[in-house]
Amino acid sequence: MTYIAKPKLHHPSLQPNALGFTRRDYEGRISTLCAGCGHDSISAAIVQACYELSIEPHRVAKMSGIGCSSKTPDYFLGQAHGFNSVHGRMPSVLTGAAMANRDLIYLGVSGDGDSASIGLGQFAHALRRGVNMVYICENNGVYGLTKGQFSATADAGAKSKSGEVHVDSAIDLISMALLLGASYVARSFSGDKKQLVPLIMGAIRHKGAAILDVISPCVTFNNHAGSTKSFDYVREHDEAVNAVDFVPARKEITADYEPGTTELVRQHDGSYLKLAKLRPDYDPSNRIAALAYLQEHQAQGELVTGLIYVAPEAADLHDHLGTADTPLNTLTEKELCPGAKALEVVNGEYR
Amino acid sequence: MTYIAKPKLHHPSLQPNALGFTRRDYEGRISTLCAGCGHDSISAAIVQACYELSIEPHRVAKMSGIGCSSKTPDYFLGQAHGFNSVHGRMPSVLTGAAMANRDLIYLGVSGDGDSASIGLGQFAHALRRGVNMVYICENNGVYGLTKGQFSATADAGAKSKSGEVHVDSAIDLISMALLLGASYVARSFSGDKKQLVPLIMGAIRHKGAAILDVISPCVTFNNHAGSTKSFDYVREHDEAVNAVDFVPARKEITADYEPGTTELVRQHDGSYLKLAKLRPDYDPSNRIAALAYLQEHQAQGELVTGLIYVAPEAADLHDHLGTADTPLNTLTEKELCPGAKALEVVNGEYR
Amino acid sequence: MRAITGPLAATNDFVVKFANINGSGSASANELFARSILRMGVPVASRNIFPSNIQGLPTWYEVRVSGEGWLGRRGGVDFMVALNPQTFDKDMASIEPGGYLLYDSTKPIPPEKFRPDITVLPIPLTEICNKAYADPRQRQLFKNIVYVGAMTSLLGMDLEAVKWLIAEQFESKPKLLAPNIQALGFGYEYARDRLKDRCKLKVKRQDKVGERIFIQGNNAAALGCVWAGATVCAWYPITPSTSLAENYNRHASRFRIDPVSKKKNFAFLQAEDEIAAIGMVVGASWNGARAFTATSGPGISLMSEIFGFAYYAEVPAVVFDVQRGGPSTGMPTRTQQSDLLLAAYASHGDTKHVLLFPEDPHECFDFAAAAFDLAERLQTPVFVMMDLDIGMNDWLVEPLSWDDTRRYDRGKVLSAEELEAGKTFGRYIDVDGDAVPYRTIPGTHPSQGAYFTRGSSHDAYARYSEEGATYVAGMQRLLRKFETAKSLVPKPAAREAKEKARFGVIYYGSTAVAMNEAVAVLEQKGLPLDLMRVRAFPFNDDVEAFIAAHEQVFVVEQNRDAQLMKLMVGECAIDPAKFLPILHFDGTPITARFIIKEIAARAGLAEAEAQEAAQ
């Protein structure tokens, strides 16, 4: 198969952002996913979020595992370096990359098989270390690329296309993330760009481990009646706790902010998350309450979406490691090599 | 090193149990752990529980990973087959063994490094499949066998022997187990045999995935001030939600059962768990409430112990798989081989 | 450049290739085409060439029609059904001079865009379907049946045979039967009426198929597992092994249901990854069940640690490695024989593993069954080294057979009675001098036979020991056990040339079909070759003798690094100078043409002869 390069037709009506980039500059190669696949919508949302944030594409490192979902980093941000690793190991590769250069934006894309089945351990440990990243799990409840087997996020009772019923308990990545100390935890739906784009924007600007569980129907293998990850099912059961708006750092907070029903969360970099409270009793700053809320509502069959939890001042991996501010990958012999004299001192200590 | 066989001196005062076995018959080889290691107390509790339940030792399969904790199956139930697998993979080996023969008791012993670091994925998946087993994690917050590095259950803020402070979020295996669908979830302390023995007994009689997180201080590497897994620390912060008594199937329920403060849970095999409610508001049959309770109390620095959750009628792996009642490992050509005629039919389908 | 000849004319000897887009439903139509020819008694070999993707990318299906019964890929295409605009140019370019091109002429292509040396067969597939069907999905799907109909006419195939097959296919969905037959007719009639006599490739009824069946290796291996009494399958999806596990589940669900309880006399579990899958297999085997996993290269890499455990603790395990193009994710939907070194020496420390190399689906069935006997007899992992070509393509092979008097060899397992008899049991004692010890199954006896399985060094009683001499004794016994394995694994299949041959050829696995053809051609051209098809590692002494008996030995493999050759020189102490490696590793199945060309060139066959032979 030869690669089909994407035609770079610049549409005259495309608005440039603050950096002068148009939306096209955030796109990648043409997707090879199935027509209608939820994952493509998420790619579009990523493009939109980066465009709106006026991110320099080359300051993003795109990392993924293996799966249909993990192919997608090739389909956005063509000017960013990408890393399509092996199945389930994106979190460790991303962690290593983040150690080497603390100054890039790390965007990890994974699937539910990649994250919850083979990769559960790495998923958990990356979160509990507070790696400064945006981790998006494109969750369709099946292994798309290997043709539709259940993944570990498939709900007990869900039916496969061939009629098989899933029996094991589902892994709820969002509840797990809350237990594991992630500091920005959100769930959304690939079909709800309005909700998804600002959540991604907030995650990019968040310092620390940000995880987005995005339900992303597999139109080929998991979009039938009986599936709990189909477009129809999600639309029917989606219960958003809040509606998020991202307000960049220097932008003024305008007046449409109604106290009581709207809440402002100031992030580390000075940007704000403006939360319209759709469930008035919901408080995304309380981890324990959020977890309880999720459990209760999910037990009732609701699919809770929105910004589930945020701790805007959490420490991240580099705080934990005590790494210096200069990216390690820019240091040279001068800073790195103690030199011959120091080695003579060391020799002396072993005589 | 040669192996030191244990002297089999039968103490005349040792009482035989219903099967005529004395406690000695449930012991194993002499431990090679450090004097005072918490793990040895857990071995003793296992011996006691099996003795009291009058289990035939050879009907138990002892499985473990790698670590000081994982060595212990050699130190109890000498008449049972043991399987000291590789680091972090006990759950899968146990699952396979359980698939082959549904009639044995599967006792998995692991450490916190084995279960929460390298083995987190297998830990989680074995629980969510409802493997019928007793899974004991001997949790000391460190890697004992490799000399005291922090494990993933070390609490954020805990100090190592050399003064290093742990920074990552701790993995709480019990909260995880609740999310993952384990049907018998308990936490205890190696120093509290009174609490631990009946919890093990209940777990053995439970049908489904039973997990015990047993805090088990490492006297050599994690028993100093600043540790949150030392004997002193655990004694000070231990908050039991209930006191469990195990009542075997055919035994009558005697009168010391005070309704309101005591609760009876009937298990699948007809045995009872008699729970003295130490925290009157605590309900171990409510998974969601249990999780919330744990989170709240642990956030206050309490170490919640006792029977955290039980679902006595949960389905187990074999229910999920639809396996026949006869252990697979006893089937012969007769049941297994469809034979030449059937193969001829199959051939016909591929012409 | 070859001279331009007239249109190719051949009966029962040509290659048809379908170029489609995946996810468009072409696969079953193409298979229908191949099976129809089989029904006419004419052997076919089919190869599915598909992308690592679900929908929208190029996919090809190659059908070699060979009255002579050659089942390997020949190389080249005589008749291209070019239905994918993305690859149209390339597909056209790949047609042999004088060949044929069928395309959807709904939007006709100007004649000057076609190669002058081929015959173009335009059929307005879209137009036909758009006229006949309203539903867009139907319009798409029936297009495939329409071109099969057209081919039926063009190649002079038996229309009734095709219809019959369609009828069988839709037996359970009778509603779909009529529209399919109708679509077939559309194509048939169009070609009959408009393209009459344009194609000189013909299929003619023969009687060369006989009792043979048309089956994929993964399916046959799965059947082998069921017949061999495997009760536990733990696996993780990975192309191209997935269908092995899934077929096991399907067949077991049919043949292994307890008649009374209707419950399953097997356990089928999709694990969370390959490490868990092999852990389960080892746990189940230790506990006395026949257990297996199926995977491909990445899975083998991940399982490495546990393979070493099973080797050293001596636990049986059966592993199907359906090899694909490596390294890393590599070419997941292409074929290769490139995991040999990894599998043979998998895991750290000194280890060696038993490998079997089936040549086709028939042998996949046999070796699957043999693998369980070997694994239990030898108490060690046994790898069945398949590949995508065998595993995922339908091959025409002798029917599967089973001898009802055959008994499973469960190896040296002590029963309660034997333990009761009171022989001292030591898990790792070499009682019989064949270096294979006795084992016990948990729960067998209340007081005899318990032991502690471990991957740490141990003595003959499975007790932990750090004593050097104890360790060495155990490791040397394992070497002797590998010697025992030599006498138990399938022997190589040898075939002597009619004349005395200077050269020997060693090969294995899916290469066999192409090799059979290549050798026949080379022999005709005056190059006699002795053949040895290696069927297992460790190598039987016959392999050494064969090599010794020849001046030079070609080793034909589908990998870059001559992995079998490396195993032979390392394990049999053979001078590598003896070997002439012939390596094909672009991910496509090796062809007879390739082998002929390489061997001819290196055997010094005159250039012209070689050229000719390779045609």
Add this chain to the structure above:
Amino acid sequence: MRAITGPLAATNDFVVKFANINGSGSASANELFARSILRMGVPVASRNIFPSNIQGLPTWYEVRVSGEGWLGRRGGVDFMVALNPQTFDKDMASIEPGGYLLYDSTKPIPPEKFRPDITVLPIPLTEICNKAYADPRQRQLFKNIVYVGAMTSLLGMDLEAVKWLIAEQFESKPKLLAPNIQALGFGYEYARDRLKDRCKLKVKRQDKVGERIFIQGNNAAALGCVWAGATVCAWYPITPSTSLAENYNRHASRFRIDPVSKKKNFAFLQAEDEIAAIGMVVGASWNGARAFTATSGPGISLMSEIFGFAYYAEVPAVVFDVQRGGPSTGMPTRTQQSDLLLAAYASHGDTKHVLLFPEDPHECFDFAAAAFDLAERLQTPVFVMMDLDIGMNDWLVEPLSWDDTRRYDRGKVLSAEELEAGKTFGRYIDVDGDAVPYRTIPGTHPSQGAYFTRGSSHDAYARYSEEGATYVAGMQRLLRKFETAKSLVPKPAAREAKEKARFGVIYYGSTAVAMNEAVAVLEQKGLPLDLMRVRAFPFNDDVEAFIAAHEQVFVVEQNRDAQLMKLMVGECAIDPAKFLPILHFDGTPITARFIIKEIAARAGLAEAEAQEAAQ
């Protein structure tokens, strides 16, 4: 049986062994003993033999005193300090005839229990300590110093040298100094007064140590990583590699602190397992940092999948494999060279990896530094193949050295300026003809140089491709890159015998010290041998030439399966018949005696000579 001789008498040429119980604090006392002799200018070689356990099991510490400077294990024990009742009998049995036994005579053992052919040196250690100390922990700890004091007297060592070392040791804890000196005195005086002239083994001041340092290979390798500019270490604890990572953290915490912010110019992360560790290393290397991991066999097995990724996607990575006894958990606290085959061909598909074989801690430092240059120059994983013997024992080696003019070879990395200059960048284009392509680091340039790293098959621009020819071209370039590696890796170290030698000897790694001694002895006995110490895989052409130049070549290895030999026959096309493998694999470091005996026997040295040579 050897004739019983009188008490052994020797100066600066004997072996002392301490038999202790682990966790009893003996390790630092034993090391004090060894270092004291070094301070007297007399070379020592020490070996710690410890169980896979924390407390209560037997442990030994062997000190070879060798005025001649032989640093391998000799074999045999001349002076046994037998302080472990569990192993007492065995320890006594292992003493050479005429040797010595020191024991704790608090509970005296009846004389008939001792071997008649040895000299018994009773010291009531417990009694002495119980008298002097009240605290039970002190009673236990000071026993160790007391026996060191006694040894100081018995062997005629320099008491001041010992005291001096103690003073250095307790510089930071002055309170502990006096009681230690006192305990030393107790032992010294007891032996001086009660055991005068009973021991004829003596240490005499020499000037044979010079500038050399006494250091463990893991520590030296860690220093190498710091000096070589490694900034990321991701690891998972496993014996015997743990101290490599921990020492890196220690040294980096000293030498790599940003002077202004006091923050770290390195990142040290204990991963959740080995798969994560290598994932992090690959991620960090891809992102332009020098990154490494340290592990042992089980870790290498687990990392296999990602090694294949790094090979195929061409990402640098440095991996220290401190080898231990395999397979599986095997003998975690014993030494072996048994991961060669695994490391060389790690992962599925066709792969080959660069290996380095340091002979001692000094070379561990050098090769650690070299490994980063090679990994970045070649864009591939590089394995530094150490073992427990080198890694966890203190070895006497030349001081570490660093040339301040040395610049790190960061390999072919395009800067923003170079990209700006507008050369077309293709990640996998072989621009320079050495098969090593150019890479870019993420974030370098806004619009040039971005590419998509993947383990799936790709073209020269890193784009996904399933095209066979594209794939093959890439794989063949990787083979050529491995050829380039040949010229970059450390060359083998050769040493010619004075006379013309029929036999060559090939060996590597920790075997060198024993080999040096063995060869000297064999040469004296009339068997000249040419030596080649292999220092890297792929093998330099010199290796082939060396083999060609000899009738027969001994290959001396510390594994069961002759793994280096297999690599040589497979990769260099050498006739295995040339090789005579000499294999030592019981987990203890190979001894000069063993090599002498084996070579002598197989080289046909007269039996008597051989016997004698082996003494």
